[in-house]
Each structure stands twice: as C-alpha cells, then as structure tokens.
Amino acid sequence: MSFHRSCLAAALLLACAPAWADPVAVHCGRLFDARSGQMRGPHTLLVVDGRIQQVVSGGNADVLGWQAVDLRDKVCLPGWTDLHVHLGSQSSAQSYSEGFRLDPVDYAFRAVGYAEKTLMAGFTSVRDLGGTVSPHLRDAVAQGLVKGPRIFAAGRSIATTGGHADPTNGWNDQLSHLIGPPGPTQGVVNSVDDARQAVRQRYKEGSDVIKITATGGVLSYARSGDAPQFTVDEVKAIVETAHDYGFRVAAHAHGTEGMKRAVLGGVTSIEHGTYMDDEVMRLMKQRGTWYIPTFYAGRFVADKAAIDGYFPEVVRPKAARIGALISETAAKAYRNGVRIAFGTDQGVGPHGDNAREFIYMVEAGIPAAYALQAATVHAAEVLGVDDQGVLEPGKRADVIALAGDPLEDIGAVMDVRFVMKDGVIHKQP
Structure with a gap:
C-alpha cells in the first residue's frame, strides 16, 4: 500500500498520513484539560490512525479532505x-x-x-x-x-x-x-x-x-x-x-x-x-x-x-x-x-x-474537577499506562462529549452525546 499522499494543512505542521488512515477533525466548543483539572476554550483535535496527532486552539481548524465532527456546542473530555x-x-x-x-x-x-x-x-x-x-x-x-x-x-x-x-x-x-x-x-x-x-x-x-x-x-x-x-x-x-x-x-x-x-x-x-x-x-x-x-x-x-x-x-x-x-x-x-x-x-x-458515580463523589464533597480526573489521569496511573486519560498529541483518540459543562453542573455527565475510542466513532449527535 502506497504511503504517497498530499500533506495537508502545512501551517498546522501535520505529517503525511498513511493511505489507510481515516483522519478526523473533532471541533470542540470546550475541552477539559485532565492534567490541570481546568476547562479550556474551543479546540480542534486532529486524529489519525487512532491517535491524537495535534490539538489546535480555536476549534475551527479546517483540514481539507478530513472528516469533520462538529461538537462546537459540546464539551469534550478524555474517555x-x-x-x-x-x-x-x-x-x-x-x-x-x-x-x-x-x-x-x-x-x-x-x-x-x-x-x-x-x-x-x-x-x-x-x-x-x-x-x-x-x-x-x-x-x-x-x-x-x-x-x-x-x-x-x-x-x-x-x-x-x-x-x-x-x-x-x-x-x-x-x-x-x-x-x-x-x-x-x-x-x-x-x-x-x-x-x-x-x-x-x-x-x-x-x-x-x-x-x-x-x-x-x-x-x-x-x-x-x-x-x-x-x-x-x-x-x-x-x-x-x-x-x-x-x-x-x-x-x-x-x-x-x-x-x-x-x-x-x-x-x-x-x-x-x-x-x-x-x-x-x-x-x-x-x-x-x-x-x-x-x-x-x-x-x-x-x-x-x-x-x-x-x-x-x-x-x-x-x-x-x-x-x-x-x-x-x-x-x-x-x-x-x-x-x-x-x-x-x-x-x-x-x-x-x-457516570452516576461522579454525582455521588461530588455530593460527598469531592470537587467535580477532581472526580473527572479520577476517571482519566488518575485511572491511567492506576492501570500503569501512559497513552490514555488526556487529550494530547500521541495519546489514544479516546474522546467523549457532553451536552453541558460538568464543572458547572456535575449532572451533565449523564448526557453523553459523542463517544470515540481509538479514533473510531461509536456515538455522535
């Protein structure tokens, strides 16, 4: 199988994807930074061959020929x-x-x-x-x-x-x-x-x-x-x-x-x-x-x-x-x-x-951000793996999206609208 392919969006410093890759641009309205526990603004996740290749601030990066997933009215988190x-x-x-x-x-x-x-x-x-x-x-x-x-x-x-x-x-x-x-x-x-x-x-x-x-x-x-x-x-x-x-x-x-x-x-x-x-x-x-x-x-x-x-x-x-x-x-x-x-x-x-566990954790006095970290970066550490739990370049493209902001209302965790695992979309709006 040939690897020859036009390199798109040079401004984003993207590498040429293999011919079998199904690249996806996931446009997020907001993005949860699991390492810091903070909610960030709009970002675009560029996914190639099951991995996050790049995270672009702004959420509007258009990549010619890529599948686009519009989650600009949603909150994205690591799976x-x-x-x-x-x-x-x-x-x-x-x-x-x-x-x-x-x-x-x-x-x-x-x-x-x-x-x-x-x-x-x-x-x-x-x-x-x-x-x-x-x-x-x-x-x-x-x-x-x-x-x-x-x-x-x-x-x-x-x-x-x-x-x-x-x-x-x-x-x-x-x-x-x-x-x-x-x-x-x-x-x-x-x-x-x-x-x-x-x-x-x-x-x-x-x-x-x-x-x-x-x-x-x-x-x-x-x-x-x-x-x-x-x-x-x-x-x-x-x-x-x-x-x-x-x-x-x-x-x-x-x-x-x-x-x-x-x-x-x-x-x-x-x-x-x-x-x-x-x-x-x-x-x-x-x-x-x-x-x-x-x-x-x-x-x-x-x-x-x-x-x-x-x-x-x-x-x-x-x-x-x-x-x-x-x-x-x-x-x-x-x-x-x-x-x-x-x-x-x-x-x-x-x-x-x-996901109701998040609600019970918050009711017990655990901050919402910490509860979300417990299921992302903390969980990865317990498992002893370093390729999941965060939305960063090189990590597994495990991405979910909620209709609302769980840091403002933890009940939002019960309304999952989008699920991607290893770059494969299993659920979308």
Whole structure:
C-alpha cells in the first residue's frame, strides 16, 4: 500500500498520513484539560490512525479532505475509565439462584450487551475485577467482534477458603463433597505457595491484573463482611509474583485489619475501603496506595437491603450496614489526602449507569474537577499506562462529549452525546 499522499494543512505542521488512515477533525466548543483539572476554550483535535496527532486552539481548524465532527456546542473530555466493573453479571433478586442454573455462555451473551452500554455511557476503558468471562470479552472487543470499552481483565479473583470469592460459599455438603475443596486453580489459596500458584494460574489464563479479596465481602454468602482473609506474607507473595509478570494488584477490602495487611503487602489499590481508619490512610499515603471507593455499589446494596427477598438473609445485614458507610469514608479519605481514582463496582449496580458515580463523589464533597480526573489521569496511573486519560498529541483518540459543562453542573455527565475510542466513532449527535 502506497504511503504517497498530499500533506495537508502545512501551517498546522501535520505529517503525511498513511493511505489507510481515516483522519478526523473533532471541533470542540470546550475541552477539559485532565492534567490541570481546568476547562479550556474551543479546540480542534486532529486524529489519525487512532491517535491524537495535534490539538489546535480555536476549534475551527479546517483540514481539507478530513472528516469533520462538529461538537462546537459540546464539551469534550478524555474517555472515562471505570476501574472496578464486573461485565459478566448484573445484580438482581435472582442472582444467587442463577449461579446454579446458567452456563458460562449465558453470562457471556449478557456481557456483550453490558459492554456496549458501558461504552455508550462514555467509558472507553474498564478494569474488570473478577469474572471468567472478562478475558474472552476483552479479546472479542479488541478484535472488533463486539462493541465495548478497552478491558483490563483480572479473570478469577483470588480468595481464601470461605472468603469473599470462594466459589463454593453457600453450597450444601453434597455439592461440596462432589466437587471437592477449591484450590489455587479456582482462585482459593491457604498458604504462600498457594498464593504464588494462583497468580501464575491467572497469567496462564490471560489476565491483565490481579484481584484479591483481602476481607469478607457484602454480597458473598458468608456472615462476615470485614474479617481479614490473608496474612501479610500471603499478600506479599501475591504482589511479588504478580510483579514478575508485570501485573498490578487490586485488593477488595472492607475491614481495617485486612486493608492494613493489603497495603503493607504492596497492593496497588484498595477497593471499597469501608472501615478505613486514620492508620490505614496514613499507610496508604506513605506507600502511594490508591483508593477506589465505589460509591455506587455502596448506595445500591444499602437500598436493596431494604427490600424483602432481594438478598439472602445472611447478606442483608451486611448490605445495610457496610453500604451506607462508603460515602462517609471516601469523603474523609479525600480530606486526608488519600489518592482517589474512579470505580463503581458495576455489575452490582446496572451497567451503563456508571457516570452516576461522579454525582455521588461530588455530593460527598469531592470537587467535580477532581472526580473527572479520577476517571482519566488518575485511572491511567492506576492501570500503569501512559497513552490514555488526556487529550494530547500521541495519546489514544479516546474522546467523549457532553451536552453541558460538568464543572458547572456535575449532572451533565449523564448526557453523553459523542463517544470515540481509538479514533473510531461509536456515538455522535
């Protein structure tokens, strides 16, 4: 294929694009600078081959022969990242029984729809923290077989026996004896050696990130939602082995002691953090540990706990107690300087409604600009990538546009009018 092509708009210092490129000029009325947290005036984004080639101030740069997208009455932002989703499922009153009735393929078909809803809501990347579907869905999206966000997949979560993410919790004796106790292959560990094996198994299965359940959980069929479930040595073994493969480690944690052990063990992020205390906050600041509060999940489970029959009775009191505390904890963590990034735990709540998390963050006292940074530059740092989260030359052309200015009215995040991922337009006015 020939590379010969007329170089257009020399005044803009554009390089000649390859013949197969589909260059696009995106004219924005305003543009959110994720690095500074400030809203800028009109700009034009020049996109070639999935990357932003140039950002031109003024928003009126006409490039002959390029596809033009007119968003002059819209606000452009980097595509958002949700760092905590579960695309293979979505909570309902039937969720617990469905685990015995549905096959993996059923969850996979559901996940296709959930992925597209997430993308159309403005989330061009997600970190899927637990589920056997997610690595396969990641590959299908990357191959262009289905529409969805860029997926960083954890695969199976790593738990301890009886802990949150032990897949046999709540099974009767007959089933338990028939299947036998789960081990590292299934993500259940009880020693340092088990911990290393479980990480290596996730590598074998194609995971991108490791997720551990450092404490009990709200929705698992078990009594405790906050008891610690790993030793520090086990966490360290997981983190050290994960680093061998270039993985980062996310730790689900509600209880204080479990969080402390996870932070001391070297995890990248704490998810939920319900009972986080001053000591844990101090350790997180010292070690640079990120906090992903998941406001949405806390509110959702607290609301559903009030409905008879929605959760099993062993789950209901945890949902009512823990869910209601997340907002208070996250607000305190922000005031104390803990670094916060964006995650919803969608799959608990409905997919496609992820942006409501911004509203909950602002209601808790987190500035709108910081909330938007949490889903852009902060999220990229948590993922360990440097090619997304900002609208700058050389970065991925992940661009979304809102009808209104979220710095003036955070509710504008619920009205996404334009979505581009890797230079491909998926939604436009």
